[in-house]
Amino acid sequence: MTTIHDVAKLAGVAPITVSRVINNSGYASKATRKRVETAAAELGYVQNRLARSLRTKRTNAIALVLTDITNPFFTTVARGVEDAASEAGYTVTYCNTDENEVKQQKNLDLLIQQQVDGILLVPAYSSADAIQYIQNHNTPVVILDRRILDAKADSVRCDSEKGAYELVRLLLELGHRHIAMLGGPKGASTADDRLSGYRRAMAEAGLHDVTHWVQFGSFNQASGYKMAMKAISSTTPPTAIFAANNFIAIGAMKALQNCGLSVPEDVALVGFDDLPPALVTFPFLTVASQPAYEMAQKATHLLLSRIEGNGPDDIREIILPTELIVRRSSGPAINGLNQAK
Amino acid sequence: MTTIHDVAKLAGVAPITVSRVINNSGYASKATRKRVETAAAELGYVQNRLARSLRTKRTNAIALVLTDITNPFFTTVARGVEDAASEAGYTVTYCNTDENEVKQQKNLDLLIQQQVDGILLVPAYSSADAIQYIQNHNTPVVILDRRILDAKADSVRCDSEKGAYELVRLLLELGHRHIAMLGGPKGASTADDRLSGYRRAMAEAGLHDVTHWVQFGSFNQASGYKMAMKAISSTTPPTAIFAANNFIAIGAMKALQNCGLSVPEDVALVGFDDLPPALVTFPFLTVASQPAYEMAQKATHLLLSRIEGNGPDDIREIILPTELIVRRSSGPAINGLNQAK
DNA sequence: CTGTTAGCGCGTTCAG
DNA sequence: CTGAACGCGCTAACAG
Numbered sequence A, B: 001m002t003t004i005h006d007v008a009k010l011a012g013v014a015p016i017t018v019s020r021v022i023n024n025s026g027y028a029s030k031a032t033r034k035r036v037e038t039a040a041a042e043l044g045y046v047q048n049r050l051a052r053s054l055r056t057k058r059t060n061a062i063a064l065v066l067t068d069i070t071n072p073f074f075t076t077v078a079r080g081v082e083d084a085a086s087e088a089g090y091t092v093t094y095c096n097t098d099e100n101e102v103k104q105q106k107n108l109d110l111l112i113q114q115q116v117d118g119i120l121l122v123p124a125y126s127s128a129d130a131i132q133y134i135q136n137h138n139t140p141v142v143i144l145d146r147r148i149l150d151a152k153a154d155s156v157r158c159d160s161e162k163g164a165y166e167l168v169r170l171l172l173e174l175g176h177r178h179i180a181m182l183g184g185p186k187g188a189s190t191a192d193d194r195l196s197g198y199r200r201a202m203a204e205a206g207l208h209d210v211t212h213w214v215q216f217g218s219f220n221q222a223s224g225y226k227m228a229m230k231a232i233s234s235t236t237p238p239t240a241i242f243a244a245n246n247f248i249a250i251g252a253m254k255a256l257q258n259c260g261l262s263v264p265e266d267v268a269l270v271g272f273d274d275l276p277p278a279l280v281t282f283p284f285l286t287v288a289s290q291p292a293y294e295m296a297q298k299a300t301h302l303l304l305s306r307i308e309g310n311g312p313d314d315i316r317e318i319i320l321p322t323e324l325i326v327r328r329s330s331g332p333a334i335n336g337l338n339q340a341k
Numbered sequence C: 001c002t003g004t005t006a007g008c009g010c011g012t013t014c015a016g
Numbered sequence D: 001c002t003g004a005a006c007g008c009g010c011t012a013a014c015a016g
Helices: A004-011 A015-023 A030-043 A049-056 A072-087 A101-113 A129-136 A160-173 A189-204 A221-232 A246-258 A292-307 B004-011 B015-023 B030-043 B049-056 B072-087 B101-113 B129-136 B160-173 B189-204 B221-232 B246-258 B292-307
Strands: A061-066 A091-096 A118-121 A141-144 A154-158 A179-182 A240-243 A268-272 A286-289 A317-320 A323-325 B061-066 B091-096 B118-121 B141-144 B154-158 B179-182 B240-243 B268-272 B286-289 B317-320 B323-325
Touching: A004 A015, A004 A030, A015 A030, A049 B049, A061 A072, A061 A101, A061 A292, A072 A091, A072 A292, A072 B072, A072 B091, A091 A101, A091 B072, A091 B091, A101 A129, A118 A129, A118 A292, A129 A141, A141 A292, A154 A160, A154 A292, A160 A179, A160 A189, A160 A240, A160 A268, A160 A286, A160 A323, A179 A189, A179 A221, A221 A240, A221 A246, A240 A246, A246 A268, A292 A317, B004 B015, B004 B030, B015 B030, B061 B072, B061 B101, B061 B292, B072 B091, B072 B292, B091 B101, B101 B118, B101 B129, B118 B129, B118 B292, B129 B141, B141 B292, B154 B160, B154 B292, B160 B179, B160 B189, B160 B240, B160 B268, B160 B286, B160 B323, B179 B189, B179 B221, B221 B240, B221 B246, B240 B246, B246 B268, B292 B317
Parallel strands: A061 A091, A061 A118, A118 A141, A141 A154, A154 A317, A179 A240, A240 A268, A268 A286, B061 B091, B061 B118, B118 B141, B141 B154, B154 B317, B179 B240, B240 B268, B268 B286
Antiparallel strands: A286 A323, B286 B323
């Protein structure tokens, strides 16, 4: 490995001068600059950022801690983060938590040891502990996608409550009253908020007791399948289903198909999260779409501003609107006949 | 920031003793070990891996350089890499190259500066330069997904040629003779190999001149759409289409739909790469599926073995088979009438 | 515009 | 089993 000393010797200058040329910091005459550059090129010198970071206390690396990169929503988030970060000269390290508290803590430890300049966290659970922990180590953190009460940190997310409200409103306006909610894990704020939105819309329609219609599960297809099966095999099956995320919706679609029910003819279906257009041949699901890429970029910018110390004193909370995209799966208005009871 | 010095002072030992306890290296009596551990816990000490890495010349970080994390194939790869890496105590940094040579080089530079212990590279172009460059800096590298001639590095990929061959064979056996190939970018080995497989199958069927049927494009939906449009609007349109990857296939589906053609009734369609089951409601496309997760894990293990210095002397090349999954899009055998000419 | 000195936090080396 | 000295490669602070 060649160091600035080697370059310095070859160029006939002091190491610090090499450092200044490389980093474009401080003055350097055209002549010495030239000499240093040639020497560096000749030796194939590359800076050791470990040493640099140790000295400057900056790594120019941020971390993205999310639940599962396999979900296209988070893939888009990852892409948004990387684009914004790399434009600003930062690299991105990412880790999956699988909604698992222990895994999240393990990852956070590692990241702090690595001295990342900042962390974008999609919290696996709703307590402020993890945020506190990160901040105790003087690392800026931005909460992404989910809500954490009492956390003194910037956050960026979508308005899950309103998105859910709009979806359920749509179903109500189409004449549905028996609307099942296939929910996410209790405790994940996105799951909670979507349930709240559902409840608000239902209550406004005079449907106050929805316990029969609500289920909790996980944000994956298997869970969606299971919950849908349970819903449609109940004594009063739903005429419409609201799935709390994309995977749950897909699982529900499969369950309905397996039971010989068609969407939207037999059961209407709406869901949270759109799939990227590149992945879908014939968009079919009515959804509340979240601007994942934009969200990620905004969050990254917030984080970077904290890192560079030019953020405001108070906490920023950015809540982006979801977009209601009506497609075939929600179906047309239904007549009274469909509404058993 | 608390350092081993602080811990040492509190525990009444020398810094080096703290180091030994933390890393479980060298001897330490039960008593001092205990004292050090309590002191560390009390101060909330976390190791500074920057300093450690500078000293040990190991970062326990590997990098995954791929073309686009947005493609579910690569998402699965990313997940495979991270699972394998984190199990072995390594973190993963990733970057997208967007099939762009300049971007790739920029990323590689950064990674080498960061002293990553190894690099998993999905090469954006087919020359061995990048590999050479990485190796010149004494960094182990494993070539992932694509083929590079003359590269002296381990590699893991799927058998694109054979996968393509099987898909086209299937179409031929169903009676198709007019089979269009919607290809990837010239130079990407996966694109080249899939074309070779197509050619081989066609030649075996006595179809030696296929220039009319072959197009080159990009691995994205827009390109698939464009190529499909061109193919079906030609004077002798195809009765079947082979798409060189998942995005191209989806683009082709859209084009066919827009032209009022149905799959497989009017045109049969097969493609490379399956979509993860979690993303698809009703699997429809006949595909050659690549074991992305397994591939990623194997590649990571190869890389780690190089890093830890217990790999064999000679280069390893792992070529995994693709799986032919026949679904509806390839259609039934066609009768002579469909085969114009 | 350039150089000297010192030290970031840690682990290797060698000595007890 | 424990410690002292040193240096990994770099840059901040100060001097000239």
